[in-house]
Amino acid sequence: MICYLDLDNFKPINDRWGHAAGDRVLIEVARRLETCLRESDTVSRIGGDEFVLLLPGIDAGPELNQVLERLLDALNAPLTVNGGTARVSCSLGLALFPHDAEDADTLLRYADQAMYNAKAAGRDRYVRFDSREMQQSNERQSRLQAIVKGLENHEFVLFYQPKVDLRDGSLIGVEALVRWQHPEHGLLPPGEFLGFVIDSDCEIRFWEFVLETAAIKDVNLVLLALSQCRSIGVQVSLDDFGTGYSSLTLFRRLPVDTLKIDQSFVRDMLGDADDRSIVESFVHMARAFKRNVVAEGVETMEHARALLEMGCFQVQGYGIARPTDADALPAWIRGWQQQRAWEALAPAKGGWQAGRA
Numbered sequence: 001m002i003c004y005l006d007l008d009n010f011k012p013i014n015d016r017w018g019h020a021a022g023d024r025v026l027i028e029v030a031r032r033l034e035t036c037l038r039e040s041d042t043v044s045r046i047g048g049d050e051f052v053l054l055l056p057g058i059d060a061g062p063e064l065n066q067v068l069e070r071l072l073d074a075l076n077a078p079l080t081v082n083g084g085t086a087r088v089s090c091s092l093g094l095a096l097f098p099h100d101a102e103d104a105d106t107l108l109r110y111a112d113q114a115m116y117n118a119k120a121a122g123r124d125r126y127v128r129f130d131s132r133e134m135q136q137s138n139e140r141q142s143r144l145q146a147i148v149k150g151l152e153n154h155e156f157v158l159f160y161q162p163k164v165d166l167r168d169g170s171l172i173g174v175e176a177l178v179r180w181q182h183p184e185h186g187l188l189p190p191g192e193f194l195g196f197v198i199d200s201d202c203e204i205r206f207w208e209f210v211l212e213t214a215a216i217k218d219v220n221l222v223l224l225a226l227s228q229c230r231s232i233g234v235q236v237s238l239d240d241f242g243t244g245y246s247s248l249t250l251f252r253r254l255p256v257d258t259l260k261i262d263q264s265f266v267r268d269m270l271g272d273a274d275d276r277s278i279v280e281s282f283v284h285m286a287r288a289f290k291r292n293v294v295a296e297g298v299e300t301m302e303h304a305r306a307l308l309e310m311g312c313f314q315v316q317g318y319g320i321a322r323p324t325d326a327d328a329l330p331a332w333i334r335g336w337q338q339q340r341a342w343e344a345l346a347p348a349k350g351g352w353q354a355g356r357a
Contacts, residue, residue: 001058002104003068004093004111005033007049007075008123017082025079025088032074036067052108060096060128068092068126076124091118092126100129110134143196147180151202155181156209159323162332163294163316166304169342171333172314176212177323219253226255237294241282251289259286263297263317270302283312305345 007029014022026049033043033051042054058064072090079086093115095107110129118127150156160174180188197206226236237258238251242265251259261282269276279295286293295307298317307315321332 001055001064001097002095002107002111003053003055003126004095004108004115005051005053005071005090006115006119008089008091008119010049010088013081013086013088017084017086021081025081025086028079029075029088032077033071036070036074052111060099064094068094072124072126089124091115091123093118094126094128096128100131140196143193144200144202147193147196147206148202150180150182151205151209153183155183156206157181157325159325160329161316161323162321162329162336163314164320164336164342165314166308166342166345167313169337169340171336174329175316175323178209178212179323219250223254230255230257242278248285251285251291256291258292258294261293261295261312266295266297266303266307266317267299270300270306276306279307279312280310283307283310287311301341301345304342308345 010022010025013025026045029049030043030045030051033053037043037053037055040056044052044054046052055064055067058067071092075088075090079088093111093113095101095110095114097107100110101107113134114127114129117133118125121127157179159177159179161177162171163173163175164170165172178190178194180193182188197203229236235257236255237260238254238256239260240262241251241259243262259282261279265275265278265282269279283293283295292314293312294314294316295303295312296316298304298307298315299319301319303317303319304315307313321336324332
């Protein structure tokens with residue numbers, strides 16, 4: 001067993017008390033490590049605040065866990081530095097011979113990688129190298145590199161899905177949807193790449209190209225940003241309402257102009273009474289708050305008819321138009337206006353009584 005150890009919070013000690021004090025802390029750390037190990041074990045400082053421990057004859061199991069817990073506890077104990085008190089902890093990465101690798105260089109590299117995973121998981125803990133996790137990490141890195149290359153080669157394109165008002169068939173806007181025109185795999189939908197972009201180094205660059213959507217994490221910060229946007233005339237929609245981050249609490253707090261009902265409710269509402277009730281309640285709520293409402297997932301004219309009966313007039317979905325590139329939009333608009341499909345949905349007498357919602 002090889003264990004790669006890196007001290008947490010060591011830099012502040014050097015910054016506060018100087019490098020001489022830091023050296024004394026490292027000596028104390030080495031002494032504590034020795035007291036936790038057996039005579040057959042080896043500990044070596046390989047540079048900075050990093051140590052490598054060789055623990056022969058120990059397999060993964062209770063004995064190893066006990067040794068590692070002793071190490072964590074020993075290093076967590078307070079340190080006296082120049083009359084003051086300091087604390088350090090450590091992140092440990094483990095690689096097991098011969099299960100993970102059979103040569104020393106590979107074992108050390110794997111243990112080092114596991115140590116970084118321990119730091120990413122919150123520090124002051126140990127993590128064993130996981131070959132499946134490494135494969136996933138490599139695949140993610142490979143996909144991210146391909147995405148960056150795709151951005152450089154202008155492979156990402158925007159498709160547009162029309163939104164219409166069913167009372168008069170007017171086009172009220174389009175939703176921009178990103179696609180990847182991959183040179184080998186053809187046109188890829190967002191599900192094939194967006195998960196790799198989120199929380200990656202290329203996320204900001206990607207969203208600068210797309211300008212679409214943001215998951216709301218810091219509500220106060222988003223509230224300020226949206227208020228500033230509205231002050232210059234930018235309208236804001238709360239997308240995917242009823243799922244994930246898009247909750248009633250956010251709808252009440254955020255200065256949004258439009259509520260978009262998630263397609264998962266609309267798509268199944270013709271055969272699911274619960275979904276129909278949910279959609280109807282969303283429509284009434286939006287109107288009560290004097291907000292516009294758009295229903296996504298309108299796959300048939302029957303969906304459109306049901307929404308009209310509820311008082312939801314603005315819709316989008318495959319039953320109206322599939323996402324298409326900008327060049328094809330004018331032809332779709334001409335065809336939609338010529339078909340006049342919305343007229344078959346209008347009531348026989350009296351016209352629409354409700355105002356635009």
